[in-house]
Amino acid sequence: MMGKVEKYLLNKIQSDGAIHLTLIDPEKTTVALASSIAKKAEEGGTAGIMVGGSTFTSTSHLDKIVKTIKRTVKIPVILFPNNITGISRYADAIWFMSLLNSTDPYFLIGAQILGAPLIRKFGLEAIPMAYIIVGEGETAGVIGKAVPIPYAKPELAAVHALAAQYLGMRFIYLEGGSGAKTPVPAIMIKTVKQVIEVPLIVGGGIRERKHVESAVSAGANIIVTGNIIENADVKTKVTELVKTIKELKEKCRE
Ligand code: 1GP
Secondary structure (H helix, E strand, O other): OOOHHHHHHHHHHHHHOOEEEEEEOHHHOOHHHHHHHHHHHHHOOOOEEEEOOOOOOOHHHHHHHHHHHHHHOOOOEEEOOOOHHHOOOOOOEEEEEEEOOEOOHHHHHHHHHHHHHHHHHHOOEEEEEEEEEEOOOHHHHHHOOEOOEOOOOHHHHHHHHHHHHHOOOOEEEEEOOOOOOOOOOHHHHHHHHOOOOOOEEEEOOOOOHHHHHHHHHHOOOEEEEOHHHHHOOHHHHHHHHHHHHHHHHHHHHO
16 A cells, blocks of 8 residues: 555665655745745755645645646655645645644544545545654644653653554654754654654754754654755755765765
């Protein structure tokens, strides 16, 4: 049941050690800007474009953004939905995610039940993923009614991740929240990695080379950056982050 985007991600993780994904929040961008960010991020070596954000609701705007990005880049476009309004027929795949530490059943399974028939109708590739909000959690934590796992409790993140793996989820996402002052700490990433075999995605507040170094050295397989890409010289920034990942991998091989 594994689709082509998932295969592509797994192959790329295997060959590159770890990969970078660029997150575009439709609410923060115009169609033209989103397409230019995606193009520059692709030139900088990002492996795929994720489209989503915690508070946006306009599916028509999302459709326009995804359609334009698809026309601009060859790398896959993966939806990162906050709700059923985050589903676009024009994407390649969707993170079919459950917010594992939400207190609201809607974010655990309700939205997924409503969204599933639409995903089938559109022929979107669904990639099962456990979404775990940690640290301050930021907007995603508030909107998703999560009880964020404190950074000082990495063992709690690990048991959430292990439960997700036993439930059959094929990716685990440790989310520090977009714009987090402190990205997910290395000790939490390491503790989670010790108990899971599936790939680990880490995002939230990753802005600098040292953040990428710390996350990848601790075992992150996918690094997601959003804010920094929207605000900075995209190509330069993505190139720097992707280069950091590659250098780390080469160091490991020596
Ligand atoms: C948020 O993890 C992502 O869902 C990205 O966070 O915007 O802080 O890079 P930033």
